[in-house]
Amino acid sequence: MLPDIFDDIAIEWTNMLGTGAQRSTQGRDSDDTPVTDSTSPPTSGSRKRGSSGATKSTADSPSKKAEPPMSPSSSGRAKKSKLVLAKLLSKMKADDEQTSKALSHLNAEQHQRREVERQAYRQCLQLAIDCGIDDGSEEYFFLHExxxxxxxxxxxxxxxxxxxxxSWIQRAFEKHRRG
Structure with a gap:
């Protein structure tokens, strides 16, 4: 039964398209389909039983190459594929630009935050010197950390x-020494 289903399908090997005639299943029941030997290829003079039960020559049927393809033309598919790929690339470029902008903004914020931290660090060390801590003392090096x-x-x-x-520096330094 399976070979009969695909009996009128022709495959164009150059572009891998299958073509076939429009089939009508009206008035057919499962007993009308003949069982054929799938090991031997059909010949041009083979006979096929029609829905009326009479034999009919397949040589009278139109050429399979003249039948319209079952799928859209390959040039139409190629144009559609190119359009889809162009849209995809455009979207990726837009996303890439947005990502670059976001990363640049994030980098600028991180740089600014680090600069604020450095200034606060330097300010603390300067205030320590202003309150009498010698910049060569153990307390000063402790304050660095x-x-x-x-x-x-x-x-x-x-x-x-x-x-x-x-007083705060002395207490923190003593606490550090103890432990």
Missing amino acids: HFKDELERDAYLLIETREARR
Whole structure:
């Protein structure tokens, strides 16, 4: 039965299109389809049983190459494929530009944030010197590490007097020495 279904299909090997005649299934039931030997190819003089039960020559049927293809032409598909690819590339370029802009903006924000942190770090060290810490002392080198922490810098910058800053540094240094 399967060979009969594809009996009127021709394949154009150059562009891999299958073509076939329009078939009508009206008035046919499963008993009308003959069983053929699928191992031997049909010949041009073969006979085929029609829906009326009479034999009919397949030599009278139109040429398979003259029949319209079952799928759209390859040039139409190629144009449609090119259009889809062009749209896809355009979208990717637009997304790439947006990504580049976003990364540039993010990079600028990160640079600005690091610069603000550096200024606060330098300000804390300068305030430590202003309250009497020698820049060659152990306390000063301790503060180099201590002020890398943003919370410690913020806490130190909130202190208003030199004496209070000096006391804060001494307590933090003693705590560090203990442990």
